[in-house]
Amino acid sequence: MSPKAEPRDPHSGAAVYLRLLGYMRPDIMVLVAGFVGFLIYAACDSAFAWWMKELVDSIQDGISDRRYELSALIIGIFLARGVGGIVGGYCTEYVARKVINRLRGEMFDHILRLPCTFYEQYSSGSVLAKLIFNVENVAAASTNALRIIVRGGFTVIGLLAFMFYINWKLSSLFIIITPIMALVIAMVTRRFRRLSQRIQQTMGNVSERAGDVLKGYEVVKIFDGYGHEEAAFDKVIHNDRRLRLKLVLLNDASTTLVQLLFALALSALILIAMQPEILSSMSAGEFVSFVTAAGFISRPILQLTQVNAIIQQGVAAADSIFTVLDLPREKDLGTRMLEDCQGEITFQDVRFRYGDASKQDRQWIIDGVNFHIPAGSTCALVGRSGSGKTTLARLVARFHEPERGAVLVDGVPLPELRIESLRQNIALVNQNISLFNASIAENIAYGAMRDAPREEIIAAAEHAQVMEFARELPQGLDTQIGEAGITLSGGQRQRIAIARAFLKNAPILILDEATSALDNHSERLIQKALEDLMANRTSLIIAHRLSTVEGADRIVVLDQGRIIESGTHEELLALGGHYTAMYEQSDAE
Ligand SMILES: Nc1ncnc2c1ncn2[C@@H]1O[C@H](COP(=O)(O)OP(=O)(O)OP(=O)(O)O)[C@@H](O)[C@H]1O
Ligand SMILES: [Mg+2]
Structure with a gap:
C-alpha cells in the first residue's frame, strides 16, 4: 500500500x-x-x-x-x-x-x-x-x-x-x-x-x-x-x-x-x-x-x-x-503445489555457504551433497558438530537456497513449489526450541493448527510425554509458560516441540537433536512414539546419540559438508570406518 x-x-x-x-x-x-x-x-x-x-x-x-x-x-x-x-x-x-x-x-x-x-x-x-x-x-x-x-x-x-x-x-x-x-x-x-x-x-x-x-x-x-x-x-x-x-x-x-x-x-x-x-x-x-x-x-x-x-x-x-x-521478501516464485505429498527428498549435488553473496572467499558449508531419501523411509544424519547437519535440514525447508545443485521433494525442485505448500508438508523440531509466551496447548497447536480439536492436542501431548509433566501443573495444558518457555526445563520444552510435530502430522518430519535434552527414560518412551510417527512418513533425523538412530533405514555420515559414509547401521559397522569409530566412542561414554 x-x-x-x-x-x-x-x-x-x-x-x-x-x-x-x-x-x-x-x-x-x-x-x-x-x-x-x-x-x-x-x-x-x-x-x-x-x-x-x-x-x-x-x-x-x-x-x-x-x-x-x-x-x-x-x-x-x-x-x-x-x-x-x-x-x-x-x-x-x-x-x-x-x-x-x-x-x-x-x-x-x-x-x-x-x-x-x-x-x-x-x-x-x-x-x-x-x-x-x-x-x-x-x-x-x-x-x-x-x-x-x-x-x-x-x-x-x-x-x-x-x-x-x-x-x-x-x-x-x-x-x-x-x-x-x-x-x-x-x-x-x-x-x-x-x-x-x-x-x-x-x-x-x-x-x-x-x-x-x-x-x-x-x-x-x-x-x-x-x-x-x-x-x-x-x-x-x-x-x-x-x-x-x-x-x-x-x-x-x-x-x-x-x-x-x-x-x-x-x-x-x-x-x-x-x-x-x-x-x-x-x-x-x-x-x-x-x-x-x-x-x-x-x-x-x-x-x-x-x-x-x-x-x-x-x-x-x-x-x-x-x-x-524495501528489503526483498522471501522469494516465492514457485507455482506448483504438493498435492498428496509422498515426502521423497533428493539432494542433487547441493552446495551451499552462508553469508553475503558478494564475498567470494566464504567456505562451503554443504559441499556437493548427493543423496536420496525414498518416500516413507527414515534417514539419519550424523557427524561432528559443525559438519553441516542442521544446514542441510534447513535447505529442505527452504530456509536457504543452495548456491549450486538442487533439492527436490517428490521430484520437484523446491523453487518450483509454492513455499507455503512445501512448508505445510514439513513438521520440524529445531535444535534450538522456539516456544512462545502462551499456554502449553497454544504452543502445541500453533499457527495453522490453532483450531485443532482439544482431543487431538491432548493425544499429541500424550505421545510426546508432555502430559506427564503438564498433569502436575495447576492449569494443566493451559498453563502459561512465559517468554520462550522460560518456566520449563529444557527437556520439557523439547517435548512440547515434539508434540507440535505430532499434531502437525505432516508427510515430512525433520528432527534436529529433538531428544537431546531428555533423560533416558523419557527418551525411550518418546522414541517409541516417534517410531510410530515415523512409520508412515519420510523422516530426516539428526542426532549425536547414535543409539537413537540405529533403526534408521539409512545413516548418512557428514563431515565438513560432504558425505563420507552412508548405509544401514550394520553396513556401516561392517565397514569399520568413521561411523564405527563414532559408535565405539559413544559406547564408551
Ligand atoms: N547463520 C549462519 N551464518 C553463518 N555460518 C553459519 C550459520 N549457521 C551455521 N553456520 C556455520 O555452518 C557450519 C555448519 O553448521 P550447522 O549448524 O549446520 O552444523 P551442525 O552439523 O548442525 O552442528 P551441530 O551438531 O553442532 O548442531 C558451522 O561451521 C557454522 O559455523
Ligand atoms: Mg545442528
Missing part, C-alpha cells in the same frame, strides 16, 4: 517525505478537516489584529457605542480560535496515529516474511528499536510537522495579508528578512539530518545491548559481567546523550539566530514607521494593529523554523524504516 514514487535517489529527503505523506492518503478527508480547523485558527489571529485596530480607533474617536460589539467580538474570535485549534489538533493527531499503525503493521508483516538471512544479519534489538522508536519519530514528522506548517503557514499568510492591507510599504520592508531566514534554515538542515540518523543508530544500540543482557542474565551473573555490561551500556547511552544535546543546541542556536533577525527587522520597522511623515499617514489604530500583527507573526515563524528539526528527524527515521520495507 506504500506508494512508490521513483525519484532518482529514493533516500533523498524529499523522496522519503513524499513517500511518508503517501501513508496519510487514506485519511485525507480527516486531514482536510484538520486543515480547515487550522485555517479558522489562523484567521482568528488576523481577526484579533483587526480588532485591535477597531478598538484603538474607536477609543480615539470616542465612539462608545461600539463597546457591545467589540466585547462580543473578542469572545467570538477566541471561541472560534479555540474550536479551530482543537479540531485541527485532534484531526492531525488522529492521522498521525493511523500512520503509525499502518507503518508498524506493514513493517511487522514484512519482517515476518523476510528471508532467513535477515534474522541472521540484523540484531533483534535494532529491529525492535525501528519498530518502536523510529515509527514514533516518523509520525512526528508526518503530522506534527504538517500541523506546524499548516497552522503556522496560514497564520503567517493571514497576518501578512492584514499588514499589507494596512500599509504595504512597511510590510514589504518587513519581509525582506525572509530570504535571510531561509538561508539560515537551509544551512542547518543537512546537519540535522545527519545527527538524527546517528541518534536512530544509538537507539538501536541501546535496545540491542539491553536485549542481550536480558537474554543472557545468567551468564552475566556467574561470570561477573556486570562491569563490562555497564561500561558498554554507559558508552551507548553516553553517545546517545551527546548527540541529542548537540541536536538541541543546534536547534536552539538556529532558532535564536532567526529570532534575532526578527527583532532586528522589528526594530528597523519601528524606526521607520515612527518617522513623522509616516506616522501622520496612519491612524493610531492602524499603527497599533500593525505592530500587533508584526509581533504575532513571530511565533508561527519561529515554529516554522523549528519544524525543520522535526522533519529531519522523521525523515531519518522513515528512511531507516523504508530501508527495511
Whole structure:
C-alpha cells in the first residue's frame, strides 16, 4: 500500500517525505478537516489584529457605542480560535496515529516474511528499536510537522495579508528578512539530518545491548559481567546523550539566530514607521494593529523554523524504516503445489555457504551433497558438530537456497513449489526450541493448527510425554509458560516441540537433536512414539546419540559438508570406518 514514487535517489529527503505523506492518503478527508480547523485558527489571529485596530480607533474617536460589539467580538474570535485549534489538533493527531499503525503493521508483516538471512544479519534489538522508536519519530514528522506548517503557514499568510492591507510599504520592508531566514534554515538542515540518523543508530544500540543482557542474565551473573555490561551500556547511552544535546543546541542556536533577525527587522520597522511623515499617514489604530500583527507573526515563524528539526528527524527515521520495507521478501516464485505429498527428498549435488553473496572467499558449508531419501523411509544424519547437519535440514525447508545443485521433494525442485505448500508438508523440531509466551496447548497447536480439536492436542501431548509433566501443573495444558518457555526445563520444552510435530502430522518430519535434552527414560518412551510417527512418513533425523538412530533405514555420515559414509547401521559397522569409530566412542561414554 506504500506508494512508490521513483525519484532518482529514493533516500533523498524529499523522496522519503513524499513517500511518508503517501501513508496519510487514506485519511485525507480527516486531514482536510484538520486543515480547515487550522485555517479558522489562523484567521482568528488576523481577526484579533483587526480588532485591535477597531478598538484603538474607536477609543480615539470616542465612539462608545461600539463597546457591545467589540466585547462580543473578542469572545467570538477566541471561541472560534479555540474550536479551530482543537479540531485541527485532534484531526492531525488522529492521522498521525493511523500512520503509525499502518507503518508498524506493514513493517511487522514484512519482517515476518523476510528471508532467513535477515534474522541472521540484523540484531533483534535494532529491529525492535525501528519498530518502536523510529515509527514514533516518523509520525512526528508526518503530522506534527504538517500541523506546524499548516497552522503556522496560514497564520503567517493571514497576518501578512492584514499588514499589507494596512500599509504595504512597511510590510514589504518587513519581509525582506525572509530570504535571510531561509538561508539560515537551509544551512542547518543537512546537519540535522545527519545527527538524527546517528541518534536512530544509538537507539538501536541501546535496545540491542539491553536485549542481550536480558537474554543472557545468567551468564552475566556467574561470570561477573556486570562491569563490562555497564561500561558498554554507559558508552551507548553516553553517545546517545551527546548527540541529542548537540541536536538541541543546534536547534536552539538556529532558532535564536532567526529570532534575532526578527527583532532586528522589528526594530528597523519601528524606526521607520515612527518617522513623522509616516506616522501622520496612519491612524493610531492602524499603527497599533500593525505592530500587533508584526509581533504575532513571530511565533508561527519561529515554529516554522523549528519544524525543520522535526522533519529531519522523521525523515531519518522513515528512511531507516523504508530501508527495511524495501528489503526483498522471501522469494516465492514457485507455482506448483504438493498435492498428496509422498515426502521423497533428493539432494542433487547441493552446495551451499552462508553469508553475503558478494564475498567470494566464504567456505562451503554443504559441499556437493548427493543423496536420496525414498518416500516413507527414515534417514539419519550424523557427524561432528559443525559438519553441516542442521544446514542441510534447513535447505529442505527452504530456509536457504543452495548456491549450486538442487533439492527436490517428490521430484520437484523446491523453487518450483509454492513455499507455503512445501512448508505445510514439513513438521520440524529445531535444535534450538522456539516456544512462545502462551499456554502449553497454544504452543502445541500453533499457527495453522490453532483450531485443532482439544482431543487431538491432548493425544499429541500424550505421545510426546508432555502430559506427564503438564498433569502436575495447576492449569494443566493451559498453563502459561512465559517468554520462550522460560518456566520449563529444557527437556520439557523439547517435548512440547515434539508434540507440535505430532499434531502437525505432516508427510515430512525433520528432527534436529529433538531428544537431546531428555533423560533416558523419557527418551525411550518418546522414541517409541516417534517410531510410530515415523512409520508412515519420510523422516530426516539428526542426532549425536547414535543409539537413537540405529533403526534408521539409512545413516548418512557428514563431515565438513560432504558425505563420507552412508548405509544401514550394520553396513556401516561392517565397514569399520568413521561411523564405527563414532559408535565405539559413544559406547564408551
Ligand atoms: N547463520 C549462519 N551464518 C553463518 N555460518 C553459519 C550459520 N549457521 C551455521 N553456520 C556455520 O555452518 C557450519 C555448519 O553448521 P550447522 O549448524 O549446520 O552444523 P551442525 O552439523 O548442525 O552442528 P551441530 O551438531 O553442532 O548442531 C558451522 O561451521 C557454522 O559455523
Ligand atoms: Mg545442528
